Amino acid sequence: MPSTPARPATSGADLGLPVVRPGDETAPMPLQMAPRRRGKPPKHFADLTPAERVASVEAMGEKPFRAKQLATHYFQHFTSDPEQMTDLPATTREAMATTMFPQLIRPTRRLEADGGTTVKTLWHLFDDARVESVLMRYPNRTTLCISSQAGCGMACPFCATGQLGLTRNLSTAEILEQVRAANKSLAAGEIPGGPTRLNNLVFMGMGEPLANPRAVIETVRALVAPQPEGFGMSARNITVSTVGLVPAMRKLADLGIPVTLALSLHAPDDDLRSELVPINTRWSVDEALDAARHYFEVTGRRVSIEYALIKDMNDHGWRADLLGEKLNARGRGWVHVNPIPLNPTPGSIWTASERAVEDEFVARLRGHGIPTTIRDTRGSDIDGACGQLAAEEDDE
Ligand code: SAH
Numbered sequence: 001m002p003s004t005p006a007r008p009a010t011s012g013a014d015l016g017l018p019v020v021r022p023g024d025e026t027a028p029m030p031l032q033m034a035p036r037r038r039g040k041p042p043k044h045f046a047d048l049t050p051a052e053r054v055a056s057v058e059a060m061g062e063k064p065f066r067a068k069q070l071a072t073h074y075f076q077h078f079t080s081d082p083e084q085m086t087d088l089p090a091t092t093r094e095a096m097a098t099t100m101f102p103q104l105i106r107p108t109r110r111l112e113a114d115g116g117t118t119v120k121t122l123w124h125l126f127d128d129a130r131v132e133s134v135l136m137r138y139p140n141r142t143t144l145c146i147s148s149q150a151g152c153g154m155a156c157p158f159c160a161t162g163q164l165g166l167t168r169n170l171s172t173a174e175i176l177e178q179v180r181a182a183n184k185s186l187a188a189g190e191i192p193g194g195p196t197r198l199n200n201l202v203f204m205g206m207g208e209p210l211a212n213p214r215a216v217i218e219t220v221r222a223l224v225a226p227q228p229e230g231f232g233m234s235a236r237n238i239t240v241s242t243v244g245l246v247p248a249m250r251k252l253a254d255l256g257i258p259v260t261l262a263l264s265l266h267a268p269d270d271d272l273r274s275e276l277v278p279i280n281t282r283w284s285v286d287e288a289l290d291a292a293r294h295y296f297e298v299t300g301r302r303v304s305i306e307y308a309l310i311k312d313m314n315d316h317g318w319r320a321d322l323l324g325e326k327l328n329a330r331g332r333g334w335v336h337v338n339p340i341p342l343n344p345t346p347g348s349i350w351t352a353s354e355r356a357v358e359d360e361f362v363a364r365l366r367g368h369g370i371p372t373t374i375r376d377t378r379g380s381d382i383d384g385a386c387g388q389l390a391a392e393e394d395d396e
Contacts, residue, residue: 031278032153033211035168041126042102044173045074046180046222050229060096070100072228078184105131105177116192118378121181125150125174129167131206133178136378137191143200144182148175148216149207154243155278156264158308160345161206169212175219178205179231198231202239204262209240210248216240220257235259241306243279244288253298261295262304262338263288267314268323276314289326296334306375307339309353309361320361324368337365340375 048056053067069087073079080101082093108130109122117137124130129150136143152159153166182198189195201223203209209216222230223238241262242249252261265288267273273280280288292303305327309315327335339361341352353361358374365372 028157028275028278029155029163029165031155031282032166035149035153035166039127039168041104041171041174044102044104044171044177045070045080045100046173046176047171047218050225056100057096060092060099062092062096066096068228070096074101074180075222075225075229075231076227078180078187080180102126104171104174105181107181114378119185119191123178125170127168131170131174131178133182133205135182135185135191136376137186137193137196141200142186142191142196142198143202144179144198145202145204146175146178147205147207148203148209148212148219152207153211154208156243156266156276158266158276158310158342158345158348158350163345164206166207166211169215170207172215172218172222175215176222176231179223183231199233200237201233202241202262204239204241208243208245210242210245210252213248213251217252217255220255220259224257236301239304241304243277244283244291245279246283246287246291249288249291249295253295258299258301260301260304261292261299262306263292264306265289265323266306266308266310268319268326272314272319276310285326289330293330293334302333303335305335305337307337308342309339309358310342311351311353311357313350315353315357315361317360317364320364321368324365324370327370328368332369336371336373338373338375341377343377 045053045056050067050071053071054064057067057070058064066088069085073085077084079085080097082097085093085097088096105123105125107121108124111120112118119135120132122130122132131147131150133147134145136145147170149169150167151164152161154162156162179198179201185191186196186198203216220235220238220240223233224230224235226232235257236259239260239262240252241264243264249261252259264277265273265285266276268285270280270284273285292305295301296303305323307314307323323337327337339358341358342350344351362372362374
């Protein structure tokens, strides 16, 4: 457990949810919608809209076209290093770069697995908050798992980040910097397999992206904007994963950028889901599934249902059947299920389901006609994507 106080000042009380009493160590973590820390990171070029970039450059007494040059360096060459910006006047290069590209994230640990094709980085932010990102290179695609918050307020008991509580939201540029850093490393050929670029992005690192909707939406805009205005990624290759914050899911549907939506369901019945994903006491399984279906209707994008298989907890055949029925009740062809064997967090009483149980769970869902694929567990040996590295550091 972290040495910093995990008990937040603002808690589930604001949501009409149970609050943990001091000294009651057996009680679950409280839900936490508001961050403990509010300090704002320095404003960065990647926080700005294209029009604001031009205005900032002009405010420095530079010609408007310099904004496009800076954007090309950042979003196309993945650099913020003034030395490399040789098309800018030598006299102002340094000043422009320092003002526009303050250092927001600093790598402090790097862990490799799978022969160097999986790389997890721990980043320290300006105020020493910590986040992680995980890069995973496959033969035909390269995925980055990014963080949208330092810690998380959703208190899911099986998730390492959930045990940390929420430190603060990341800014747009703090999220985009994780993407730029990964692209830079890929372009430089640092990952075995030759130079390449990122083509897949998942908001499955630390944090609940839809609890930080403004920054996440601005990030998505910059990810899909064509180069050099943004990274030029395809919306379908960006996955926003949520515990099921229903109003924000509906807002995301209206954004007009058809990213892939993943709903972390983990149980088809309210009794169990309220335990595994505490926000379920606010928005139930049915409400979350209705919002997921709505997302499909508006965007035409098939929704993913995430389901961590936990031994003797949520892996029963009847739960697979109930899930299949609830999904089919909302139509066909709109959803697929991604079970993933639980990656146990340190000290957790829970373990992953047995292989045969996992197979049966998948077979039952497929029996209901639901496309089902076991999610890859890459990086589990370096505690990939589950906040464990940052949690460990807090212990030190
Ligand atoms: N807050 C968002 C995104 C971050 S977590 C969400 O909950 O969807 C990304 C995914 O990893 C979620 O589906 C989450 O439930 C899952 N996850 C968290 N801890 C896990 C663990 N220990 N084992 C397997 N999956 C886990």
